[in-house]
Amino acid sequence: MTRVSSYLNWTTTPPGYVEKASRYVKSSMRQGRDDEVPEGPAGADRDSGDSLFITQKPVPEAVRTGIRTRYSQWAKPLSPRDFEESDENKESSDSDDGESQSGKVQRRKKNVLPKFSFPFLEEKKPELLPVHNKRLHSYLVGGFFECVRLLRQGCQTKKDVESSLPTVDMDGEHISPLSDIASLEEARRVAIFGGTHGNEMSGVTLVNLWVKNGAEIQRKGVETKPFITNPKAVEKCARYVDTDLNRAFTPENLSAPRGDNQPYEVQRAQEINRIFGPKGSPDAYDVIFDLHNTTSNMGCTLILESSKDHFNLQMMNYIKKAIAPSSCLVLLNEHPLLKYSTSRSIAKHPVGLEVGPQPQGVLRSNIFEAMRVILKHALDFIELFNEGMEFPSCTVKVFRVLERIDYPRDANGNIIAMVHPNLQDCDWEPLNPGDPMFQTFDGKTIRFQGSGTVYPTFINEAAYYEKQQAFVTTRRESLVASSIRKV
Numbered sequence: 001m002t003r004v005s006s007y008l009n010w011t012t013t014p015p016g017y018v019e020k021a022s023r024y025v026k027s028s029m030r031q032g033r034d035d036e037v038p039e040g041p042a043g044a045d046r047d048s049g050d051s052l053f054i055t056q057k058p059v060p061e062a063v064r065t066g067i068r069t070r071y072s073q074w075a076k077p078l079s080p081r082d083f084e085e086s087d088e089n090k091e092s093s094d095s096d097d098g099e100s101q102s103g104k105v106q107r108r109k110k111n112v113l114p115k116f117s118f119p120f121l122e123e124k125k126p127e128l129l130p131v132h133n134k135r136l137h138s139y140l141v142g143g144f145f146e147c148v149r150l151l152r153q154g155c156q157t158k159k160d161v162e163s164s165l166p167t168v169d170m171d172g173e174h175i176s177p178l179s180d181i182a183s184l185e186e187a188r189r190v191a192i193f194g195g196t197h198g199n200e201m202s203g204v205t206l207v208n209l210w211v212k213n214g215a216e217i218q219r220k221g222v223e224t225k226p227f228i229t230n231p232k233a234v235e236k237c238a239r240y241v242d243t244d245l246n247r248a249f250t251p252e253n254l255s256a257p258r259g260d261n262q263p264y265e266v267q268r269a270q271e272i273n274r275i276f277g278p279k280g281s282p283d284a285y286d287v288i289f290d291l292h293n294t295t296s297n298m299g300c301t302l303i304l305e306s307s308k309d310h311f312n313l314q315m316m317n318y319i320k321k322a323i324a325p326s327s328c329l330v331l332l333n334e335h336p337l338l339k340y341s342t343s344r345s346i347a348k349h350p351v352g353l354e355v356g357p358q359p360q361g362v363l364r365s366n367i368f369e370a371m372r373v374i375l376k377h378a379l380d381f382i383e384l385f386n387e388g389m390e391f392p393s394c395t396v397k398v399f400r401v402l403e404r405i406d407y408p409r410d411a412n413g414n415i416i417a418m419v420h421p422n423l424q425d426c427d428w429e430p431l432n433p434g435d436p437m438f439q440t441f442d443g444k445t446i447r448f449q450g451s452g453t454v455y456p457t458f459i460n461e462a463a464y465y466e467k468q469q470a471f472v473t474t475r476r477e478s479l480v481a482s483s484i485r486k487v
């Protein structure tokens with residue numbers, strides 16, 4: 001709570017109200033947990049006030065086998081009704097409860113700010129002064145009070161209190177008021193990258209297919225360009241020629257003098273930046289999808305680089321709903337040290353897509369189709385957005401990258417243990433302190449020594465042996481996506 005309260009900076013702060021609100025929230029949380037939240041492995045890491053806004057209820061297990069299931073390539077795009085009236089939306093922990101969503105829509109139509117009222121604030125004047133009410137909506141602190149309202153509402157309706165909370169990351173960097181509506185530019189220019197790694201065959205094959213005939217990826221009001229990013233690596237069916245293209249889009253590389261003495265991928269990064277960028281400029285492409293395969297058992301995974309990109313968060317929500325009951329998980333990499341300079345990072349809205357398991361250089365039909373269907377829904381979303389559809393506020397469950405775990409090694413850097421059979425293929429499943437993590441060549445078990453439950457992914461990815469990475473750990477979060485509509 002201390003981090004939350006640090007956002008409060010009123011000149012007329014009512015005495016003790018932060019403390020009162022905090023107690024209110026905590027007591028509501030307790031009630032909600034006792035009544036509603038099942039015990040689970042995530043319980044161990046759900047404790048402090050700092051994690052108040054983090055939804056840590058177990059999420060449905062990633063269904064890797066889901067990629068074998070019934071994708072309907074020609075399914076219709078979702079309609080506004082799908083977001084506002086469906087039973088699933090009302091009950092799903094992926095979103096706010098239906099009542100609050102329709103309430104927000106109503107408020108937006110009238111264009112009047114809802115008034116916050118707190119009986120515990122002052123008995124005679126439970127409603128805030130208009131100036132304070134407005135300020136609540138203007139400042140991040142609005143999210144805090146919205147949280148209080150939702151908690152109370154959740155308790156009254158006996159709904160899952162925690163999942164109805166607006167959430168922020170553990171660092172407490174931001175609290176988004178749910179009443180925000182972000183007006184965003186249309187996404188007119190979209191690129192689909194394949195072959196960023198030349199031996200990841202689904203993206204290479206799909207992009208080559210679409211270069212020959214792009215009818216499938218065309219949408220009204222959207223210019224979609226399929227593009228092979230590393231043609232030399234594709235030709236060799238190798239990850240890269242000189243260096244990893246998907247780490248090459250650094251400011252240093254992109255501003256380096258042009259010349260043949262540069263590594264091939266650096267030259268290529270500069271060229272791609274000229275066509276689709278410049279990175280960070282208004283001229284950059286609106287959306288870039290970068291298609292990858294993994295040897296890990298990750299299923300369909302969308303990768304985001306920012307928790308504040310509400311356009312992308314809304315897109316994730318749309319795709320998740322569109323492909324249900326199949327699953328598609330979202331990996332968020334904002335780690336200051338583990339985030340890298342991806343090919344897609346030159347776009348305003350970068351989206352990575354990892355689908356696996358698939359060996360390098362191999363095409364599997366189920367993986368191919370899964371990737372194709374996700375792209376279809378993503379493009380549908382962009383078309384609907386450009387047509388003026390408003391997407392109401394929602395929450396999106398993500399897995400945030402925490403830490404890179406290397407294989408155990410000897411003094412010479414040689415690997416001395418393998419991923420433990422209990423962990424192999426268990427991407428996204430909880431790993432608790434004391435759980436087996438590696439197995440030495442003579443059969444000894446090395447256990448996870450962390451302080452709480454984590455969710456490993458990219459487990460035993462073939463391409464990451466050279467990067468000293470056996471897997472990455474993540475934690476689950478629910479992020480709030482603001483309502484969005486086009487300008």
Ligand SMILES: [Zn+2]
Nearest residue numbers: 197200292293
């Ligand atoms: Zn890749």
